[in-house]
Amino acid sequence: DTTVLYFPRVLPQVKDGRSSDAQLLLNTGLLPLASGAASGIYGSTNTFPSLPKALKRNGYTSVTLMCDNKTVWNQDATSRNFGFERIYERLCNGRLNPKSDSTLFVRVLPILEELPGPFYAQIVTFSGHDPVENELESPIREAGIADRDVMNYLIITQYVDRCIGRFIESLRQTGLYDNSIVVIVGDHD
Numbered sequence: 771d772t773t774v775l776y777f778p779r780v781l782p783q784v785k786d787g788r789s790s791d792a793q794l795l796l797n798t799g800l801l802p803l804a805s806g807a808a809s810g811i812y813g814s815t816n817t818f819p820s821l822p823k824a825l826k827r828n829g830y831t832s833v834t835l836m837c838d839n840k841t842v843w844n845q846d847a848t849s850r851n852f853g854f855e856r857i858y859e860r861l862c863n864g865r866l867n868p869k870s871d872s873t874l875f876v877r878v879l880p881i882l883e884e885l886p887g888p889f890y891a892q893i894v895t896f897s898g899h900d901p902v903e904n905e906l907e908s909p910i911r912e913a914g915i916a917d918r919d920v921m922n923y924l925i926i927t928q929y930v931d932r933c934i935g936r937f938i939e940s941l942r943q944t945g946l947y948d949n950s951i952v953v954i955v956g957d958h959d
Contacts, residue, residue, distance in 0.1 A: 790809035
């Protein structure tokens with residue numbers, strides 16, 4: 771697909787802050803602290819140079835949308851100090867489980883359709899965070915993978931991939947895709 775750029779040699783830079791470190795890297799270009807989570811230590815008090823702030827100067831609205839409660843990783847204060855104008859939280863009805871992402875993407879789409887353009891939307895998924903035991907249907911279960919964590923990660927990754935695929939198809943159907951750049955990053959090493 772000539773519309774896709776893929777960077778296979780990127781090394782994880784996250785540290786103790788895990789997901790919050792990934793958001794720091796993505797939105798500010800700053801490296802995480804060697805020890806501790808920047809979102810917990812500086813998220814409430816620091817002003818950050820950031821992508822949302824640069825985009826705002828160019829007429830963009832920036833929002834972040836998540837399954838979690840915005841208090842997790844101090845996302846409320848940190849996101850505001852990154853320059854996000856609106857935080858949509860608990861988009862999975864407070865039910866965090868391996869199937870959360872399908873609910874998240876279904877609930878995100880109408881929000882995006884209502885945003886004034888242009889906009890930057892950071893969508894923080896949940897399902898792929900950990901190799902939890904799950905009941906998702908997958909042919910991977912029959913592959914004879916002895917390591918349960920590896921098998922569960924593969925199953926969850928397959929599920930998240932399908933959710934993202936359906937979301938991108940929804941963006942196409944609504945016309946949002948034509949003026950979008952979709953960036954997918956992982957936040958755990």
